[in-house]
Amino acid sequence: MADTDNKMEKIVSLAKRRGFVYPGSEIYGGLAGIYDFGPRGVELMNNIKRAWWKAHVYDKENYFGLDSGMFKHPRVWEASGHVGGFSDPLAECRECNTRIRVDKELANVGVVADEKMSIEEINALFDANRESIACPKCGAKNFSEARAFNLLVKSNLGDFTSDGGEPVYLPGEACQGIYLDYKNIVDTMQPKMPFGVAQIGKAFRNEISPRNFLFRTREFEQADTQVFVRPNENKELYEEIKRDRWNWYVNGLGIDESKLRWKQHENLVFYAADAWDIEYEFPTGFDELEGIHDRTNYDLTQHQEFSGTDLRYTDPETGEKYIPWILETSVGLGRMFLAVLSDAYHEEEMDGETRVVLRLKPDLAPVRVAVSPLLRNKSELVEKAREVYKMLKQEFGNVAWDDNGNIGKRYRRQDEIGTPYCVVIDFDTLGENPSLLDTVTVRDRDTGEQQRVAISELISVLK
Numbered sequence: 001m002a003d004t005d006n007k008m009e010k011i012v013s014l015a016k017r018r019g020f021v022y023p024g025s026e027i028y029g030g031l032a033g034i035y036d037f038g039p040r041g042v043e044l045m046n047n048i049k050r051a052w053w054k055a056h057v058y059d060k061e062n063y064f065g066l067d068s069g070m071f072k073h074p075r076v077w078e079a080s081g082h083v084g085g086f087s088d089p090l091a092e093c094r095e096c097n098t099r100i101r102v103d104k105e106l107a108n109v110g111v112v113a114d115e116k117m118s119i120e121e122i123n124a125l126f127d128a129n130r131e132s133i134a135c136p137k138c139g140a141k142n143f144s145e146a147r148a149f150n151l152l153v154k155s156n157l158g159d160f161t162s163d164g165g166e167p168v169y170l171p172g173e174a175c176q177g178i179y180l181d182y183k184n185i186v187d188t189m190q191p192k193m194p195f196g197v198a199q200i201g202k203a204f205r206n207e208i209s210p211r212n213f214l215f216r217t218r219e220f221e222q223a224d225t226q227v228f229v230r231p232n233e234n235k236e237l238y239e240e241i242k243r244d245r246w247n248w249y250v251n252g253l254g255i256d257e258s259k260l261r262w263k264q265h266e267n268l269v270f271y272a273a274d275a276w277d278i279e280y281e282f283p284t285g286f287d288e289l290e291g292i293h294d295r296t297n298y299d300l301t302q303h304q305e306f307s308g309t310d311l312r313y314t315d316p317e318t319g320e321k322y323i324p325w326i327l328e329t330s331v332g333l334g335r336m337f338l339a340v341l342s343d344a345y346h347e348e349e350m351d352g353e354t355r356v357v358l359r360l361k362p363d364l365a366p367v368r369v370a371v372s373p374l375l376r377n378k379s380e381l382v383e384k385a386r387e388v389y390k391m392l393k394q395e396f397g398n399v400a401w402d403d404n405g406n407i408g409k410r411y412r413r414q415d416e417i418g419t420p421y422c423v424v425i426d427f428d429t430l431g432e433n434p435s436l437l438d439t440v441t442v443r444d445r446d447t448g449e450q451q452r453v454a455i456s457e458l459i460s461v462l463k
């Protein structure tokens with residue numbers, strides 16, 4: 001879907017201008033598919049991660065956190081199927097050498113080309129639709145055949161042969177670490193079935209055409225849960241997890257529910273029992289935000305076979321030994337961040353001007369409260385404002401000092417980064433109007449309304 005009001009462009013520009021997200025290696029001309037999170041971005045991202053961790057570890061029973069090493073034994077990626085089958089169909093424009101991802105170009109013209117199809121099947125669909133697919137750079141319709149391009153990123157970690165003959169891969173997905181430590185967690189934590197493991201970890205993919213800002217990048221983070229269940233006891237829990245994930249977007253992140261929808265996978269991989277995606281309506285249209293997969297016992301069976309280690313669980317209640325089945329949830333944090341930003345982004349009229357405001361949930365906002373002296377060149381105001389600033393900083397941490405420009409400009413700036421409250425110290429605070437001595441103005445981001453609050457009550461009011 002076309003982004004008719006250029007919302008994506010506006011979000012990218014705001015993200016750069018206000019210190020949320022910068023293009024990676026920008027002073028060297030950039031590096032495709034890599035982004036840096038600036039001072040505001042890292043705060044927003046950390047708040048999202050903290051909320052996710054709380055919801056998936058602390059608020060649950062029988063869920064355990066994990067942070068596994070990024071690099072893994074090379075056989076891990078053979079067992080997982082990534083070395084043999086983790087590829088996208090790539091074709092090259094014969095006129096200008098631009099590379100396209102054929103399945104996505106087919107999808108743009110309404111043809112479903114699924115990741116489970118063989119390269120021959122994809123080529124047959126490609127050939128039948130070549131007339132409708134133009135090179136995004138030069139407009140020509142003269143492409144090579146599609147070939148399967150493996151997305152794993154190689155490294156030479158611990159490989160001293162200098163010929164790249166024994167690559168150790170960067171993680172193509174973060175969740176493999178959970179499978180590798182499943183036995184350690186069982187041995188050390190003695191969990192009862194069903195139990196979950198939650199992890200946030202980096203992933204790298206040689207995406208053919210990284211695009212749509214944080215939506216498709218080559219380096220990203222994934223937040224995963226793997227829930228281990230008794231064989232055939234998957235169905236009910238799967239439905240419960242699906243409900244839980246939906247509620248997390250609506251209540252945990254405050255996302256507008258009308259912008260979310262379910263999509264079931266039509267063509268399941270041979271081992272899967274079911275697979276659904278939660279899609280979000282990004283400025284460029286609905287697309288996958290999170291995958292929720294009922295994976296049977298495939299992952300642990302593969303790792304048992306390739307590692308030669310017994311990965312069966314001995315059920316303390318029945319004495320039975322079995323390989324647990326797995327229910328997986330996996331979401332890219334960059335996509336989650338982009339969904340939160342685009343959902344919060346609003347342009348509206350206030351006090352006769354158009355303002356941009358990020359209506360972020362207060363506990364996600366990169367700055368919790370901004371403190372300003374009405375005038376920056378009046379030392380009495382500045383001194384009092386510094387006192388209030390220090391008090392709030394001690395309580396909330398992410399508090400900003402803002403004395404740049406006039407008050408109106410400061411409000412606009414704080415609106416753009418989503419600061420829920422601005423506190424202003426003025427002459428009434430100092431006692432010009434004795435009845436207002438030691439009170440400050442608190443301005444609400446969403447309504448623009450201001451109220452007078454005693455400094456002694458400020459922390460509890462803001463909380």
Ligand code: ATP
Nearest residue numbers: 207215216217220288289290291330331332334335
């Ligand atoms: P897509 O079809 O969009 O390439 P996928 O189905 O390959 O995604 P999974 O392998 O299921 O994705 O990964 C789980 C989640 O990781 C996705 O739902 C998405 O949120 C995120 N993700 C995957 N690839 C990328 C990427 N290149 N950039 C950012 N996030 C990604």
